[in-house]
Amino acid sequence: MLEIKNLHVEVDGKEILHGIDLSLAAGEVHAVMGPNGSGKSTLAYVLAGRDGYAVTKGEILFQGKDLAAMSPEERAREGVFLGFQYPVEIPGVSGLSFLKAAVNEVRKHRGIKELDAMEFLKFVRAKLKMLEMGDDLLKRPINVGFSGGEKKRVEVLQMAVLEPRLAIMDETDSGLDIDALKIVSSGINALRGLDRSMLVITHYQRLLGYVVPDKVHILSGGRIVRSGGKELALELEEKGYAVLGADAA
Amino acid sequence: MSATTHALHLDRFEAAKAGLPGDARARADALARYAKLGVPTPKLEAWHFTSLKPLDEAALAPSDAKVAVTAATVAGHALSTSHAHHQLVFVDGHFRADLSRIGTLPKGVVLTGWSAAKSLPKDFLAEAADAGAMRVLNAAYAADGAILEVPAGVALAAPVHLMFLGASGAAHARNRITMGEGASATVLETYVGTGRYWTNAVTDISIAAGAMLKHLKLQTEGGEAFHTAATAAHVAAKGVYDSFVLSIGGKLARNEIDAVLKGEGGRVKLEGAYLARARQHIDNTTIIDHAAAHCDSEERYRGVLDDHAYAAFQGRIVVRPDAQKTNAHQLNENLLLSDRAEIGSKPELEIHADDVKCGHGATAGEIDEQALFYLRARGIGLEQARGMLIEAFVSELIDAIADEAIRDRFTASVGGWLYDAQGARRAA
Numbered sequence: 001m002l003e004i005k006n007l008h009v010e011v012d013g014k015e016i017l018h019g020i021d022l023s024l025a026a027g028e029v030h031a032v033m034g035p036n037g038s039g040k041s042t043l044a045y046v047l048a049g050r051d052g053y054a055v056t057k058g059e060i061l062f063q064g065k066d067l068a069a070m071s072p073e074e075r076a077r078e079g080v081f082l083g084f085q086y087p088v089e090i091p092g093v094s095g096l097s098f099l100k101a102a103v104n105e106v107r108k109h110r111g112i113k114e115l116d117a118m119e120f121l122k123f124v125r126a127k128l129k130m131l132e133m134g135d136d137l138l139k140r141p142i143n144v145g146f147s148g149g150e151k152k153r154v155e156v157l158q159m160a161v162l163e164p165r166l167a168i169m170d171e172t173d174s175g176l177d178i179d180a181l182k183i184v185s186s187g188i189n190a191l192r193g194l195d196r197s198m199l200v201i202t203h204y205q206r207l208l209g210y211v212v213p214d215k216v217h218i219l220s221g222g223r224i225v226r227s228g229g230k231e232l233a234l235e236l237e238e239k240g241y242a243v244l245g246a247d248a249a
Numbered sequence: 250m251s252a253t254t255h256a257l258h259l260d261r262f263e264a265a266k267a268g269l270p271g272d273a274r275a276r277a278d279a280l281a282r283y284a285k286l287g288v289p290t291p292k293l294e295a296w297h298f299t300s301l302k303p304l305d306e307a308a309l310a311p312s313d314a315k316v317a318v319t320a321a322t323v324a325g326h327a328l329s330t331s332h333a334h335h336q337l338v339f340v341d342g343h344f345r346a347d348l349s350r351i352g353t354l355p356k357g358v359v360l361t362g363w364s365a366a367k368s369l370p371k372d373f374l375a376e377a378a379d380a381g382a383m384r385v386l387n388a389a390y391a392a393d394g395a396i397l398e399v400p401a402g403v404a405l406a407a408p409v410h411l412m413f414l415g416a417s418g419a420a421h422a423r424n425r426i427t428m429g430e431g432a433s434a435t436v437l438e439t440y441v442g443t444g445r446y447w448t449n450a451v452t453d454i455s456i457a458a459g460a461m462l463k464h465l466k467l468q469t470e471g472g473e474a475f476h477t478a479a480t481a482a483h484v485a486a487k488g489v490y491d492s493f494v495l496s497i498g499g500k501l502a503r504n505e506i507d508a509v510l511k512g513e514g515g516r517v518k519l520e521g522a523y524l525a526r527a528r529q530h531i532d533n534t535t536i537i538d539h540a541a542a543h544c545d546s547e548e549r550y551r552g553v554l555d556d557h558a559y560a561a562f563q564g565r566i567v568v569r570p571d572a573q574k575t576n577a578h579q580l581n582e583n584l585l586l587s588d589r590a591e592i593g594s595k596p597e598l599e600i601h602a603d604d605v606k607c608g609h610g611a612t613a614g615e616i617d618e619q620a621l622f623y624l625r626a627r628g629i630g631l632e633q634a635r636g637m638l639i640e641a642f643v644s645e646l647i648d649a650i651a652d653e654a655i656r657d658r659f660t661a662s663v664g665g666w667l668y669d670a671q672g673a674r675r676a677a
């Protein structure tokens with residue numbers, strides 16, 4: 001599904017990622033853990049195609065295609081989803097009309113008939129039901145005045161609606177209390193599937209108690225310093241990043 | 250004779266005055282005052298950001314209003330007929346009863362073009378001693394305009410649509426809106442046209458105690474047109490003047506609003522948006538005069554500027570010595586889509602009372618890159634994402650317009666502007 005080979009990334013002329021190798025198979029969930037400044041968010045942004053994150057060496061293949069050559073919107077239409085650490089507030093754009101536009105862009109790209117207003121509403125309601133959410137948040141402007149938990153729930157809802165093949169969850173757990181964390185985690189778990197891979201980026205082990213990964217990678221100083229099974233996250237929790245050869249958080 | 254708009258207006262007056270209704274002497278005085286004042290220049294404080302030189306050089310003579318306009322043209326600019334409304338049409342400033350649909354009015358309401366009115370108010374052409382050149386020129390030449398009188402206690406439910414079509418020369422329409430005690434109404438002025446012409450409109454409004462006027466204006470003049478308009482609103486105790494001006498058209502457009510709060514408990518809300526591109530110049534100049542205590546004013550203008558467009562916003566707020574407990578807030582926000590676009594924003598707070606709450610702010614920024622990335626990361630293309638963010642910036646104000654037919658019309662005009670912008674960018 002996703003092949004990252006010797007990936008070097010620069011931001012403002014400064015190299016942040018110094019050769020990342022990561023292979024994510026269809027249906028797998030990998031966690032990327034690391035202290036602050038290790039390059040976690042850079043990895044998320046470069047996969048989603050944010051301006052200013054330049055690939056200087058190596059490649060990113062998504063379903064065999066060169067992801068780095070695509071615009072952010074092309075990546076999204078191909079099935080890449082980034083769950084934002086800080087979802088952006090956009091006054092004046094209703095969540096519902098935004099999501100309808102997004103869904104139809106994805107459908108157009110995949111050669112599926114676009115949904116009209118009624119069909120879309122029906123489609124969204126089914127997703128809301130699956131995630132046990134009301135539609136009140138969607139009627140408001142995107143993320144405006146939402147609590148941290150609400151923002152993250154809407155990110156998960158967007159993932160459910162856009163049905164991506166690769167979901168990158170960038171510190172989805174940050175700023176959530178334990179109840180919100182449980183709700184968001186169960187949403188993510190509900191969306192796990194055989195043809196959907198996930199890259200869960202997090203600082204803490206806490207999220208991984210709910211969203212159990214197939215594999216854990218430790219990122220430090222722009223390199224993956226260790227990879228292992230889900231027990232690696234527990235080991236990290238116990239001993240801290242320093243013991244694992246990573247810089248202290 | 251040098252062919253300037255100024256000279257043509259001075260030279261044609263002798264020949265024109267016989268055909269102009271009302272007090273001939275007042276007109277002659279007005280023209281003499283205009284001759285003295287001349288075309289305003291940026292040397293005047295009130296015209297600091299705007300030069301009328303292109304208008305003067307365009308050599309536009311007073312319109313003779315012989316232009317043919319079809320019912321189909323009018324229908325194309327009309328509000329949706331699925332919403333009841335009263336429509337008055339003016340061509341180059343002259344009332345056209347044949348193209349208007351005034352419909353049934355509540356008892357006592359007067360709504361007409363004044364060329365069709367039984368009588369004209371005595372002070373119709375009167376101008377204050379400090380009136381500007383454009384107002385007094387209008388007084389000299391105004392031959393027609395709309396009259397709306399809503400008597401005390403009457404609520405005019407359906408909106409009044411005053412449609413001004415410009416086609417040739419200079420049109421000096423002069424409108425008068427009088428709201429009796431406790432009366433209410435919604436009035437929409439729209440300005441459209443083709444070719445090179447000049448609209449120089451005056452709208453005088455009087456709002457009696459407890460009355461309310463919602464006054465909306467959609468300025469989508471043709472690309473070669475000039476537009477200068479002056480609105481004066483006097484608001485008595487507990488009266489409400491609620492204005493929204495959307496400026497999109499014209500080569501050079503200036504909208505002045507002068508609102509005076511004359512009685513306690515009055516409220517003035519001035520909102521507006523302007524969208525400009527190419528080498529358009531759009532000027533919004535407002536004065537809110539708190540002449541009585543316990544009044545609120547709220548002002549919010551937003552602009553979107555592309556290419557080499559230039560916009561000016563001058564917002565003056567005066568709080569007189571007796572106007573204690575005044576609340577006055579002003580905000581001017583601008584979105585610059587090009588690094589060659591420019592905004593001149595000047596708040597002027599003149600506060601002579603001590604127990605007041607006044608604030609102002611002005612901003613100019615680019616499209617939020619984070620918001621743009623957020624939308625694109627969901628599959629929405631760059632152009633569409635930009636369009637959504639620009640539209641959102643403006644629609645935050647427009648969505649609050651209560652009248653559905655008018656709100657839809659404003660939204661459609663903003664959508665049309667964005668669509669043109671995207672077409673232009675694709676072609677570039």
